Amino acid sequence: MALTHHWSCESPTHAVLIVHGMTEHLDCYASFSAWCVGHQVAVGGSNLPGHGSQARVLGDPGPEGWAGMLATAYQSYEDLRVLYPDIPIVVLGHSMGSYVAQAMVAQYRPDIQGLVLSATSYEPRWVAGPSWVLAKVFGMFGEVRPGRLFYDIIYGGFNKTFQPAKTPFDWLSRDPSFVARYIADPFCTFVPSVRLYSALFLGLYRLYGQSVPAPVVPMYVLSGSEDPLGKGLRSVMGVVNRYRQAGWSVETAFYTGGRHVMLAETNAERVYGDLYAWIISLRWDQRRRA
Numbered sequence: 001m002a003l004t005h006h007w008s009c010e011s012p013t014h015a016v017l018i019v020h021g022m023t024e025h026l027d028c029y030a031s032f033s034a035w036c037v038g039h040q041v042a043v044g045g046s047n048l049p050g051h052g053s054q055a056r057v058l059g060d061p062g063p064e065g066w067a068g069m070l071a072t073a074y075q076s077y078e079d080l081r082v083l084y085p086d087i088p089i090v091v092l093g094h095s096m097g098s099y100v101a102q103a104m105v106a107q108y109r110p111d112i113q114g115l116v117l118s119a120t121s122y123e124p125r126w127v128a129g130p131s132w133v134l135a136k137v138f139g140m141f142g143e144v145r146p147g148r149l150f151y152d153i154i155y156g157g158f159n160k161t162f163q164p165a166k167t168p169f170d171w172l173s174r175d176p177s178f179v180a181r182y183i184a185d186p187f188c189t190f191v192p193s194v195r196l197y198s199a200l201f202l203g204l205y206r207l208y209g210q211s212v213p214a215p216v217v218p219m220y221v222l223s224g225s226e227d228p229l230g231k232g233l234r235s236v237m238g239v240v241n242r243y244r245q246a247g248w249s250v251e252t253a254f255y256t257g258g259r260h261v262m263l264a265e266t267n268a269e270r271v272y273g274d275l276y277a278w279i280i281s282l283r284w285d286q287r288r289r290a
Helices: 026-036 067-085 096-108 127-139 150-156 176-184 194-207 232-247 269-280
Strands: 005-007 014-019 040-043 089-094 114-118 219-224 250-255
Touching: 005 026, 005 127, 014 096, 014 150, 014 232, 026 269, 067 089, 067 096, 067 194, 089 096, 089 150, 096 114, 096 194, 114 269, 127 150, 127 194, 219 232, 219 269, 232 250, 232 269, 250 269
Parallel strands: 014 040, 014 089, 089 114, 114 219, 219 250
Antiparallel strands: 005 040
């Protein structure tokens, strides 16, 4: 089994597969997972290449790049399905994981009942394409070295609307205890490699450059209104509208004042409850697995 994390419970009614974001790992979801277990929902997932304590090189996805991230996410789904063959599985992708989750579902078509996108955004090809080319050029001088330029460009302005900021990561959440734990975690504060940024930009170019597949499963998009990645929800709505125009059923949950990590916000339990209500509303036809 490839699962690096599994929160189990007796007689679960549903299971959630988490696909985490950049510069974090599955342990960051311990509180959310504990809440789920208390509500008869099992949780599992695997740290993406280059992330967590199992990483060969922290911050570097390896030569497989974007394809390796998708393969890891899909293998995690298969492992979770082996553990839970007869209950609905929902995929939850956060931030970079929201892109991986979308691409994995489109490519592999796993037997899931719902797709949740947390802190997602729409990144046009005219941005992703040149960024990928630039990352490839930088990679000629060392793919595994830290991609400090890309890190600063992407994250450098995220704190501007939260002045006076107490830390460089105030944009993550209004909960100072979560921000403090994030800063103290050596598996969260690294600068990703040039190759990881190259993989991300290539993935975005492919994801948002191709047509949306025919409706696969219901989608749930959650975001804080102050998440800088979502650009005041404008970029989030770019994703929502893209899928709705293709015929997907998309429900949204937007939280006023919330920042990037709604699962670790000051109103996290409300976010959990809203998401749980959507998950248990999903239809599950066991005949599909006959």
